[in-house]
Amino acid sequence: MGSLTVTHERADSFFDTFERKAELQHQTHYCPGCGHGIVHKLLAQAIDELGIQDRTILISPVGCSVFAYYYFDVGNVQSAHGRAPAVATAVKRSRPESIVVSYQGDGDLAAIGTAEIVHAANRGEPITVIFVNNGIYGMTGGQMAPTTPLGRKSTTSPFGRNQWTEGFPVHVCELLNSLEAPVFIERVGLGNNKQIMNAAKVIKRAMENQVKGLGFSFVEVLSPCPTIWKFNPVEAQRFVREEMAKVFAIGNLRDRTKEAVQRPAATPPPAVEDIPRILGLVNGEAEAPPTGRPDRALNLHIKVAGFGGQGVLLLGEVLAEAGLESGYEVSWLPSYGPEMRSGTSNCHVRLSSDPIDSPLVSRPNVLLALNEPSLRKFLPALEPGGIVLYNGEAFPEDCARRDVRAMALPFSHLADEMGESKAGNIIMLGALLEATGLLEEEQVIGALRRLVKSQRWFELDLKALECGREEVRKQPFPLAEDYLWGV
Amino acid sequence: MTTNTKPDRGSVEMNSEECKGCGLCVEACPPKVLRLADRLNRYGYHPAVYAGHGCTGCGICFFVCPEPGGIKVLRRAMEPAAELAAACA
Numbered sequence: 001m002g003s004l005t006v007t008h009e010r011a012d013s014f015f016d017t018f019e020r021k022a023e024l025q026h027q028t029h030y031c032p033g034c035g036h037g038i039v040h041k042l043l044a045q046a047i048d049e050l051g052i053q054d055r056t057i058l059i060s061p062v063g064c065s066v067f068a069y070y071y072f073d074v075g076n077v078q079s080a081h082g083r084a085p086a087v088a089t090a091v092k093r094s095r096p097e098s099i100v101v102s103y104q105g106d107g108d109l110a111a112i113g114t115a116e117i118v119h120a121a122n123r124g125e126p127i128t129v130i131f132v133n134n135g136i137y138g139m140t141g142g143q144m145a146p147t148t149p150l151g152r153k154s155t156t157s158p159f160g161r162n163q164w165t166e167g168f169p170v171h172v173c174e175l176l177n178s179l180e181a182p183v184f185i186e187r188v189g190l191g192n193n194k195q196i197m198n199a200a201k202v203i204k205r206a207m208e209n210q211v212k213g214l215g216f217s218f219v220e221v222l223s224p225c226p227t228i229w230k231f232n233p234v235e236a237q238r239f240v241r242e243e244m245a246k247v248f249a250i251g252n253l254r255d256r257t258k259e260a261v262q263r264p265a266a267t268p269p270p271a272v273e274d275i276p277r278i279l280g281l282v283n284g285e286a287e288a289p290p291t292g293r294p295d296r297a298l299n300l301h302i303k304v305a306g307f308g309g310q311g312v313l314l315l316g317e318v319l320a321e322a323g324l325e326s327g328y329e330v331s332w333l334p335s336y337g338p339e340m341r342s343g344t345s346n347c348h349v350r351l352s353s354d355p356i357d358s359p360l361v362s363r364p365n366v367l368l369a370l371n372e373p374s375l376r377k378f379l380p381a382l383e384p385g386g387i388v389l390y391n392g393e394a395f396p397e398d399c400a401r402r403d404v405r406a407m408a409l410p411f412s413h414l415a416d417e418m419g420e421s422k423a424g425n426i427i428m429l430g431a432l433l434e435a436t437g438l439l440e441e442e443q444v445i446g447a448l449r450r451l452v453k454s455q456r457w458f459e460l461d462l463k464a465l466e467c468g469r470e471e472v473r474k475q476p477f478p479l480a481e482d483y484l485w486g487v
Numbered sequence: 488m489t490t491n492t493k494p495d496r497g498s499v500e501m502n503s504e505e506c507k508g509c510g511l512c513v514e515a516c517p518p519k520v521l522r523l524a525d526r527l528n529r530y531g532y533h534p535a536v537y538a539g540h541g542c543t544g545c546g547i548c549f550f551v552c553p554e555p556g557g558i559k560v561l562r563r564a565m566e567p568a569a570e571l572a573a574a575c576a
Contacts (some may be wrong), residue, residue, distance in 0.1 A: 002564030038555020
């Protein structure tokens with residue numbers, strides 16, 4: 001007769017102590033009889049047996065299992081609600097040699113995360129997804145889940161789930177089984193010993209598939225929630241066996257592991273220092289970053305407004321970019337409808353020598369109005385003493401203010417005369433710069449060079465800038481002796 | 488009638504301070520040698536305990552237990568012949 005040897009004990013893939021709280025560091029936070037504890041154990045066991053602890057990365061969800069990272073001694077990423085498959089995709093692609101497991105509950109995966117799981121499966125991401133389905137929202141206190149069986153009461157279906165108002169339980173395995181890409185889909189249960197032992201095998205296979213590089217593997221685990229279902233743990237197990245398994249048939253839905261083709265190896269990610277070049281953010285010689293604080297104190301609240309297609313947003317962007325170049329704090333906030341042309345369009349630009357509190361400009365001190373409706377809309381909000389440039393021969397009689405610095409010039413006509421009607425925005429910019437000395441020419445041209453990709457347009461814009469300046473010089477009215485007309 | 492002189496094929500070590508008293512192991516144990524104790528553990532649960540004999544070392548209780556280190560299962564290494572005899576017994 002031999003001596004006793006240990007055959008089953010705590011998996012190495014668990015931490016020795018769970019340091020979530022000062023107390024109870026050897027227990028999970030799960031309720032007595034919770035299925036998560038069992039699934040954790042089966043998963044940890046599989047990780048141990050496959051010898052992949054050092055390269056496993058677990059993506060924890062939101063829900064009861066949100067703290068999985070306190071338990072599994074593997075790489076861990078905790079993701080936003082429902083986004084675990086998207087996060088898993090990123091992790092797997094950037095670390096193809098790792099074994100990535102997305103561990104999710106039914107509220108996480110089948111409600112808020114429906115899009116992520118469907119598309120990760122459809123792309124056949126070579127990850128393993130463990131979907132723990134207990135048919136209810138546990139952590140939040142028993143709301144109806146997409147997987148709650150018909151007739152079951154929950155706090156949000158107090159008369160029982162009704163197909164006419166709440167719809168039918170969502171069968172995620174069947175849903176994913178309609179897609180081409182997944183390699184392995186199986187539903188298991190935790191309803192009795194046999195089901196649990198089978199679940200252990202299936203979870204291990206789903207992990208093994210990934211080790212072999214086969215493709216998307218999905219395991220749904222019907223799991224008990226004694227607390228919310230208001231059963232004792234043994235009754236809850238019976239409920240899984242007798243009710244949940246009736247609604248969600250246990251079994252393998254797809255096993256294409258034999259015919260699965262090896263995915264082509266992912267191209268290794270580029271080096272971080274290479275990214276600016278790939279994105280085209282480097283143009284030859286290195287640009288010196290803006291240094292220090294600008295000499296002049298400035299606090300501009302600029303509103304640029306017009307109709308879509310007039311270059312409203314670009315004008316704002318050039319101002320912000322040139323401000324940035326000059327060392328100011330800047331923000332640029334576009335506001336426009338879905339129309340690419342016509343429709344109204346405006347942007348909020350802040351340039352300040354101090355940190356910017358809000359990018360919103362509700363009381364501008366500079367208003368650049370590219371059409372009449374914009375002038376009428378925003379002129380009343382202009383700060384007294386502010387600047388308004390208007391794209392027109394003259395201000396409409398019923399729309400003028402005596403307490404602001406105003407200039408009307410037909411910028412669009414000037415642009416037409418230049419031969420490029422769309423350059424009106426930059427002519428206006430030239431006029432603004434000439435009248436106010438707001439920003440240095442050099443910074444504005446630098447901003448244009450970065451923002452205007454086409455060489456032809458860049459040259460046109462330089463002409464337009466000069467044209468705007470020229471027009472202002474011709475004006476009879478005296479120009480700013482005082483910097484910025486006093487703004 | 489069998490005389491119970493042969494040692495058990497297995498044994499379990501129950502970590503009663505990790506146990507939450509859910510009772511799943513008691514329900515799952517094929518030879519029914521686990522039960523919930525009358526006493527309470529440090530957290531106020533009736534922990535599962537081993538009767539002390541009769542364990543076959545099957546390991547079922549380990550898998551149904553939701554706590555990572557709640558149960559440790561041990562098994563007696565047997566000679567192949569003895570194993571066969573035990574299986575037929």
